[in-house]
Amino acid sequence: MKISHKIQDRFDLAIFIPVVFLIIIGLAAIYSSTINHPVAGGNFQRQLFWVFFSFTAMIIVYFLPSQTFRLLSAPIYVFSILLLIAVLVFGKSVYGARSWLSFGGVGFQPSEFAKIGLIFFLSYWFNQKNRNINNLKDVGVGLLIGLFPVMLILLEPDMGTAIIFIVITLALIFWNGISLFGLFIVIAPGFTFFASMLGVYYFYAALLLIIAVLFLFKRDLFLSAAIFGMNLATGFILKYALPLLQPHQQKRIESFVNPMADPLGAGYNALQARLAVGSGGLFGKGFMQGNQTQLRFIPEQWTDFIFCVIGEEFGFIGSILIIVLFTFLFLRLIKISSNLQNRFSSSLLVGIVTLLFTHFVINIGMNVGLMPVIGVPLPFLSYGGSSLLMIMMLIGVALNISKNKR
Amino acid sequence: MPIFKETYNLRKRIFTGIIVAVSFILSLQLFKMQILEYSFYDKRSKINSIKKIEVDAPRGVFFDRNMEMLVSNKPSFTLQIIPDKFDMTKIPLIENVIKVDSGYIKSILYKKRKYSKFVPRKIKRGISLKTIAWLEEQHEFLPGVNYVIELQRDYSFGIKGSHIFGYTKEITAARLKKYKGDYLRGDEAGASGLEMQYENLLRGIKGKKYIVVDSKRKTIGSYLNGERDVKPIKGNDLVLTLDKQTQQIAESLMVKRKGAIVAIEPATGEILAFVSAPEYDLSLFASITSGETLQKLFNNPDKALFNRATMSIYPPGSTVKMIAALAALEDNIVTKNWRINCGGGYQLGDRFFGCTHVHGKTNMVKSIEESCNTYYYQLILKLGIDRWSNFVSQFGFGRKTGIDIPEESGGILPDRKYFNKIYGKNRWTEGYLLNIVIGQGQFNVTPVQLAQYVSLLANNGRTKTPHFLRGYINRNGELHKTKYDDVIVDISTSSLDVIKTGMYDVVNKPEGTAFNIHMKELKIAGKTGTSQNPFGKDHSVFIAYAPFDNPKIAVAVVVENAGYGSATAAPIARDIITTYLLRKTVSPKYPVLINKTTEDNNEN
Structure with missing residues (x-):
């Protein structure tokens, strides 16, 4: 045992340092966008408290014995499902979605906690002895584990979070060794569904593509026909599902197609966010100097639109720094996970990466106009206690796995 | 377990590929927006921003049992100061013109110091037309000073009814919290008497006005000639049981x-x-009265604010x-x-x-x-x-x-x-x-x-x-x-x-x-x-x-x-x-x- 290498070996600074930087930049952006705000003026201090609290939680998780995660998988999942049901009954509505529980004045989103439950339990389920991911029953149960909370979250309704659950479920199925054909069966309906959202011709194109792929796999005719039929059916979901969405969410999907068409309605935030980012230029307008931010053109900017504060005030340099830090963190976690002997731990890490990555893509994509406005926070940077706490606990898990990797 | 090692490698490469590709696309979009199209966004952000303004709704008025007017609304000029541009050395001059005690403006600015420096502070209501004319003349020398026309309660119908109607006040923090979303900071709300009892009937629904402002928040004009504006809806008029005579x-x-x-x-x-x-x-x-005048009223030995008919x-x-x-x-x-x-x-x-x-x-x-x-x-x-x-x-x-x-x-x-x-x-x-x-x-x-x-x-x-x-x-x-x-x-x-x-x-x-x-x-x-x-x-x-x-x-x-x-x-x-x-x-x-x-x- 070499003492000199101990700290470096055990505490993975390659994970920790980018996280610290992201949190510091996030605090600066929250400070800039809220400190002069009449209602949100205290948010910086509150976030500072949550940062300390979350770091403490991270350190506690870091020191937990490595078996803990496997043991806790099922209880965490079950508990988080109960919380999701509780929020539908007792929850309080914020912006049209019933997604908050309140404990003595402290708001808390059970769906954040449920993300941990999902990652843990799916990883656990796929890595039980005698589990075969290419067995229809096993993968079917895996899908159910993932889709049950999705259903509860859609009832809130919170589309952004539901999408994240779906992506995590698919990523874990993929990582845990599903065959290409299996993956195709799982993903194809989602693909067709998305195509049907874009229009009739996209939908036909998607169906043609599926027929082509089915030919390539050369499976028996009955199975191929069944898969095709399933995909055909998903095309009609939209027609019946869209009216189920909240009016503000329907509008958001429409405004994604053309945000300039309705600059005052649903496209307002997207347009103002893009103006903020674009007008930042190479070096930005300077800390606390962004007119879009300081004049509050973007409502609640400190939550889902925190990235455009950075884009406006720290410019291209600042924005790229964020992307580099995130990418570095993702690649580091993927690298560790692919070298692990323990498949459960490996799956956990991939779940964590997928979670962070999906948030990252949807949030920044929305801030720069590549994605519709879906309410998803940017990890480490957005204002919000339960989200930060959840993410830092997952970072604690990652550090813990990294510590025990040999 | 070699099989997994192998699939891990393939799958790791796919994950890595997706991550790198997506990060690259996002970077590219940022490059496009912030470097290539910078001047477009910069210009738009500086000169052309649409801002939504809430327009206060007139409160409902009071009639007596024979539909005679008891309390109504009247337009009045309110002096405002926007601290961002305001020159503090002009305070004594303005205090002199609007006839308030020295230190009055400072106390109001101090009370609202936590608001954004771009938000106008209401200083005094009921400013005379003469003063407004003077303000217009001196506009160039008084940056950050302007006025708005607001509706104010009109009590000139021959009855007092002070303990019946009661008064409105800038909304309290407690009420603001309770009716989250219904009120904004600085809104008036009934604080006693019928004004408070029937606040929800009287207050009406706010309107919206869209204006184009530049980055200094200076108004350039209305957006689309106001065709998207929403007119405020006046509150309900109350018919009282009182007999005016x-x-x-x-x-x-x-x-x-x-x-x-x-x-x-x-x-x-x-x-x-x-x-x-x-x-x-x-x-x-x-009117926004100095704290002193109100204090005098509160400390009145005859307890004028006290409603003897229901409280004594x-x-x-x-x-x-x-x-x-x-x-x-x-x-x-x-x-x-x-x-x-x-x-x-x-x-x-x-x-x-x-x-x-x-x-x-x-x-x-x-x-x-x-x-x-x-x-x-x-x-x-x-x-x-x-x-x-x-x-x-x-x-x-x-x-x-x-x-x-x-x-x-x-x-x-x-x-x-x-x-x-x-x-x-x-x-x-x-x-x-x-x-x-x-x-x-x-x-x-x-x-x-x-x-x-x-x-x-x-x-x-x-x-x-x-x-x-x-x-x-x-x-x-x-x-x-x-x-x-x-x-x-x-x-x-x-x-x-x-x-x-x-x-x-x-x-x-x-x-x-x-x-x-x-x-x-x-x-x-x-x-x-x-x-x-x-x-x-x-x-x-x-x-x-x-x-x-x-x-x-x-x-x-x-x-x-x-x-x-x-x-x-x-x-x-x-x-x-x-x-x-x-x-x-x-x-x-x-x-x-x-x-x-x-x-x-x-x-x-």
């Missing part, structure tokens, strides 16, 4: 006096006139004697012919309870007419506290009437429970009852409770919760009437008739204690009272209703430190009744007191 007279009768008047239509509970004196100037609250509690004096009489009749304790011999008082144990004079043989009607205390000393001893307090409670004493303004107190009804609590079980004697039966001691009532009590007597034990609101007129011009609960006392007509005869005689028989207000044109029934005041001169109390055969108005008048009920309160009640029923005021020179006994009548 009667209210006016009632207010004028209480000028330079302290006390309260409540006049009610007995059958409906509709409040016809309502005064708490002294009044205060509601327009002081309508007074011993009702002899006006409540009829309750004991009714209780005795209803519970068959005595008949109306039961007589006592009044020798000027009553000896109970070692204490002597005095009467106003020697009344001699006295039956029930006479006991009311001449307000004989001795009769009731003896009656309450037969009646006992429980029967008595049960009836008092039925008439609504000892609890809030539920009148539709937020400020009300319930008074004190001393029953067995109350005495046990105050003195301890069995530590009080029947002697205590002798005081409360004639409306003194611990028995305390509010003027509005008294008015409800007279309504119940006048209308055979039936009325409704006293109220100001008849209904409201919504934005389509439809009148929505409001419904109110019944207030019912179960008493027989025969018992009531005895009492009413007594009350009729009070005003219309020469021996009656209020014969001074009798008149040919109108039959008024009433009862005098004197409310003992340990802190100074006694309060004058009078309750009345008219016409005697078909009551249309019931009045309770309390005048503080004005002596006997007949002297001050009774003529005031008479004037209110004649104004309402005959539409004329009897000349203010009251008839000379005819009966000498009435003059030095020391009724309690």
